[in-house]
Amino acid sequence: MNNIIYLQSEGEETFAWVTEIVHRHHNMYKVSFKDGYENIFYTDVETGMWIEEDLGFTELAAEVGFQIKSFMRNPIHVPKLLIWHRQLIDEKPICFGFFSFMNGNQKFYQIYNCNKKYMYTLVDMDNDEWQILGSSASVATRIDTGFVHKVIQILPLYTTNAH
Numbered sequence: 001m002n003n004i005i006y007l008q009s010e011g012e013e014t015f016a017w018v019t020e021i022v023h024r025h026h027n028m029y030k031v032s033f034k035d036g037y038e039n040i041f042y043t044d045v046e047t048g049m050w051i052e053e054d055l056g057f058t059e060l061a062a063e064v065g066f067q068i069k070s071f072m073r074n075p076i077h078v079p080k081l082l083i084w085h086r087q088l089i090d091e092k093p094i095c096f097g098f099f100s101f102m103n104g105n106q107k108f109y110q111i112y113n114c115n116k117k118y119m120y121t122l123v124d125m126d127n128d129e130w131q132i133l134g135s136s137a138s139v140a141t142r143i144d145t146g147f148v149h150k151v152i153q154i155l156p157l158y159t160t161n162a163h
Contacts, residue, residue, distance in 0.1 A: 005067035009033070009060060018068060025110065025118040027072055031064055041065065044116045045099075048077030051116055082112055085154055094150055100158075108133075109155055122152065 003018045014034055021028040021040065028042040040053040041064050050065030052058045069075050082097035095114040100107060107124040120143070123131040130152050132143065 003068075003071055005031075005064065007063045007067050009063070016064070018064075023118070027068075027074070029064075029068055041068070042117065043077065045080040045112070045118070046082055046116070048079065053117070054115065056115070080110075083158060085158075086114075087154075089150060094147070094154075096147075096151055098151075098155065098158075100155075107159070111151060122148070122155070124155070 004015055005018055006013065006015045008014075016031045016033040019030045019032075021030055021042075023042070025045060026042040028040060030038065031041050032038040039055070041061055042051055042053065043049070043065070044051055044057075049057055050061040050068075052061040052064075055061070080099050082099050084095070084097045086093065086095045088094075096119075097112040097114075097116070099110045099112075102108070105126060109122045109124070111119045111122060113119050121133040123133060125131055130148075132148065134143075
């Protein structure tokens, strides 16, 4: 889906071309402005607020989101409350958020980066192994296996084994 939006940016009227990026967890769009600037804009799964990729919750993101909302297929936001983990490991920060749920006997963890963008889903298998499910076919080429191993070691700390 391609659209044009008209908005105020830095006190001036401008326009931008908007292309939807189909995503299972975010409303996500590539926005290309008439001055050549472009970025990815997406909704925060927790609040529904708009994020400008790599820049966060900007005024431009809020304005772009306001304009995009008029033609979104699903403008209703259902909040997803994430648990956030921040820690220094070997003097390097590790930060991620997750949403967990059961599907049969398996526990699924949707993993989000600190920029609040969905990364992949980890599945705790019954045989002490983990499976990675991605949002696209190219996700496997972008996975930081060291990060995944740290996350897998941390996730059980949040699981209560109350019997």
